[in-house]
Amino acid sequence: MAEPARKGPVxxxxxxxxxxxxxVVRRIFPDATVEGLKRLTGGANQxxxxxDVVTGSKHQPMVLRQTSDWNRDATGTLALDDEARLVIRxxxxxxxxxxxxxxxxxxxxxxTGYLMARLEGETLPPKILRxxxxxxxRSRLAxxxxxxxxxxxxxxxSGLDFLPATTPEGVVDQLYREYQGHGEPRPVxxxxxxxxxxxxxxxxxxPALVHxxxxxxxxxxxxxxxxxxxxxxLACLGDPMADLGWMCVNSWRFGHIDLPVGGFGTREQLFDGxxxxxxxxxxxxxxxxxxxxxxxxxxxxxxxxxxSFVAGHDTSPERGAIGRRASETELDLLRELVPLTx
Amino acid sequence: xxxxxxxxxxxxxVEAFLKEEVMxxxxxAGGFRARVAANALAMVRRHLEQASADNTHxxxxxxxxxTGKKGTLAGQTTELCRxxxxxxxxxxxxxxxxxxxxxxxxxxxxxxxxxxxxxxAREEWETFRANASGTRPHS
Numbered sequence: 044m045a046e047p048a049r050k051g052p053v054x055x056x057x058x059x060x061x062x063x064x065x066x067v068v069r070r071i072f073p074d075a076t077v078e079g080l081k082r083l084t085g086g087a088n089q090x091x092x093x094x095d096v097v098t099g100s101k102h103q104p105m106v107l108r109q110t111s112d113w114n115r116d117a118t119g120t121l122a123l124d125d126e127a128r129l130v131i132r133x134x135x136x137x138x139x140x141x142x143x144x145x146x147x148x149x150x151x152x153x154x155t156g157y158l159m160a161r162l163e164g165e166t167l168p169p170k171i172l173r174x175x176x177x178x179x180x181r182s183r184l185a186x187x188x189x190x191x192x193x194x195x196x197x198x199x200x201s202g203l204d205f206l207p208a209t210t211p212e213g214v215v216d217q218l219y220r221e222y223q224g225h226g227e228p229r230p231v232x233x234x235x236x237x238x239x240x241x242x243x244x245x246x247x248x249x250p251a252l253v254h255x256x257x258x259x260x261x262x263x264x265x266x267x268x269x270x271x272x273x274x275x276x277l278a279c280l281g282d283p284m285a286d287l288g289w290m291c292v293n294s295w296r297f298g299h300i301d302l303p304v305g306g307f308g309t310r311e312q313l314f315d316g317x318x319x320x321x322x323x324x325x326x327x328x329x330x331x332x333x334x335x336x337x338x339x340x341x342x343x344x345x346x347x348x349x350x351s352f353v354a355g356h357d358t359s360p361e362r363g364a365i366g367r368r369a370s371e372t373e374l375d376l377l378r379e380l381v382p383l384t385x
Numbered sequence: 386x387x388x389x390x391x392x393x394x395x396x397x398x399v400e401a402f403l404k405e406e407v408m409x410x411x412x413x414a415g416g417f418r419a420r421v422a423a424n425a426l427a428m429v430r431r432h433l434e435q436a437s438a439d440n441t442h443x444x445x446x447x448x449x450x451x452t453g454k455k456g457t458l459a460g461q462t463t464e465l466c467r468x469x470x471x472x473x474x475x476x477x478x479x480x481x482x483x484x485x486x487x488x489x490x491x492x493x494x495x496x497x498x499x500x501x502x503x504x505x506a507r508e509e510w511e512t513f514r515a516n517a518s519g520t521r522p523h524s
Contacts, residue, residue, distance in 0.1 A: 227389055230466050230481075237475070293502055300505060360398045360402050369388055374490070374502045377489055378502065378506055
């Protein structure tokens, strides 16, 4: 199938993809071929492809993360070539990440993106939280999350000028604008915004790299525990405790409400791992600020799903049902901010 | 007040999913059952559309007590948001506390009664009401 003759088309034809990818993989291995290409996920603006790069009898499993050029304007997310540069830096700093093999170039005609190693591991929360094979992993996962977060937060970010700098107040203001944009006033959210503004932590003296979406789905696990940290597109410079708070949001506990770290561990385990790796004990109040902000952030994201359903952009039952999950975050916020004391 | 999208919109979405995506993939008998299921949802949806006119009496009354305003539920809720944003009503106000808890618990009973936070919150609310002496929670 012929691709339209314009720059950076959305590749929908797997045949065309293979032809375009071959020169890219040959920058790594001169006589390599592409086999087993298949689309894993993706909507209009971002796709994931699985492929094997074959040289002689050697098969290298890879993933292509790729987006079309005209959809690069999503606010608050890194362009994929910048994400690749960050992932490379994280790997150099000892953070477990998939190896980056190649960054797409404009002449490749594939938009923006990169080729990385395809790892074998589990990211689905129900399996990680329930399967017997991960029992051992679960017992050490929270501590490992602390250690890996410490490694992320001490990464040298010199030269990574694409990372946006944030402050606690700026993050709250941005979220408030997003909430107001949905045009559906919610008293519990207003109360939470008010609380956040009254409890803003000071701007850290030295802003650290923040992963920005450190939670289930982006954490790949094997029997030994945390094996890889994925999806770096929400990374920024800011308060490192934001990552610890986001990790503790009740929505990622999947019913294991008394294990605040992803439904598999305690805050003490997380803080112990962080302290062991960094020498700094996280301040629980500061982490709590970011947990409450994270709960509200997920609530506003759900509200955004409802708004897109109501506006007719996506009227699938799934989208509508996620929209109605904003009320879950309201209850979590009430339990934190308006506790029932007789 | 439940949040958006409202119940009838959700039902309409599932009806469309059954008819447009599920039915074409089924054999004749399965397709028939899917159509029946969609029609049953349509029945429930129509009933809700007719009956939902005023089942929010308590919520409106609480909002009136808090804001001093009558009018639509959405208008009263917006006014409450304004009072909270201005700092004129806060977490320390027992009437606001009771209103937010009751309203949110009622939403979750429809949205996601199996949510861990809901189950825990219901226990907390019931214990709180049982223990409350002197100032009886507003209901």
